[in-house]
Amino acid sequence: MSLTALGFTLVFVAVALFISMWQKLGLEKDLFVGTIRSAVQLLAVGYVLHFVFRSDRPLVVIPILWIMIAVATWNAAKRGTGLRRVWLRIGISIFATEFVTMGLLLALGIIPLSAQYVIPISGMTIGNAMVVSSLFLNQMKREIASARGEVETLLSLGATPRQAIHDLLKRAAKSSMIPTIDGMKTVGIVQLPGMMTGMIVAGASPLEAVRYQILIMFAFASSAALTSILLSMLTYRLWFTKRHALDGNGAL
Structure with a gap:
């Protein structure tokens, strides 16, 4: 893609800005x-x-993965x-995943x-774990x-x-985990995922692109399950006080 063509992609941003101003959504700054x-x-x-791929040294990859996780x-x-x-x-959940x-x-x-393989796939795995973590915390709140009354009743009963x-x-x-599972159900029919699309646009065989996309989708399912289960195990105490009373703020 030429720089001129890349510049033309700002048209899509302009459309979003126009809609925001037209409907007074207040999203122009964001x-x-x-x-x-x-x-x-x-x-x-x-x-x-570009530098990392050319050097292709594993020790250079580690700091990048730590930054992604952080x-x-x-x-x-x-x-x-x-x-x-x-x-x-x-952090522990994402790192373990x-x-x-x-x-x-x-x-x-x-x-x-x-x-060339570790960084992109790690980025997608870590990103998926991040989304799952955010969804888990939102849903728990x-x-x-x-269900505050239900929990307090159970606590009072011992x-x-x-x-x-x-x-x-x-x-x-x-x-x-629902977004990940729903994505698996509709991939290839409703949507062509980013990795697969990128490989095809770059000239790779569609069959080769499909193989890597299957790898990513299966890894996503595993990472979503691992992240959600680990978070449930590691965070449940945060919703209670030291005396085991329910605390809506989760402060210990």
Whole structure:
């Protein structure tokens, strides 16, 4: 794609700005900032990855993965405002998900130990884990608000915090996985995912693109399940006080 063609893509942003002003949505500032940030960030990443792929040294990949995990943790933690040290639980969950997923891919020989494969697939895995974390925390807040009386009743009857909140955790974990599962059901029919589309546009065989997309979708299913289950195990205590009373803010 030429720079001129790339510049013409701003037409799509202009359409969004026009609709926002027309309907008085108040999104003009966010759209402008998002456009600038996404362009700058992607260009910067492009130059960094160009250097990393050319050097192809595993030790260079590790800091990049840590940065990805840190940024994903910070972003997801914003959904857990009021929960003490929730960022630590999210970070552990995302790291464990990335470690297990990438470990299996490398151990089974599905992908080679190369920056060209590890970084893009890790980025998608970590990004999916971040979204699942955000959805889990949002749903848990709603569950706590709507089922507070139920949980307090169970606690008064002698249930442990884990027992009292178990059903809420299950519903939150299920809810956080729905987008991933729905995506698996409709992929290839309703949508052609980004990785597959990018490979086809770049000239790769559609069959080869499909194989990698299947890999990503299956890895997404695993990472979503791992992240949601780990978060439910690591965060349930945050919704209670030291005396095991339900605390809507999750502060210990």
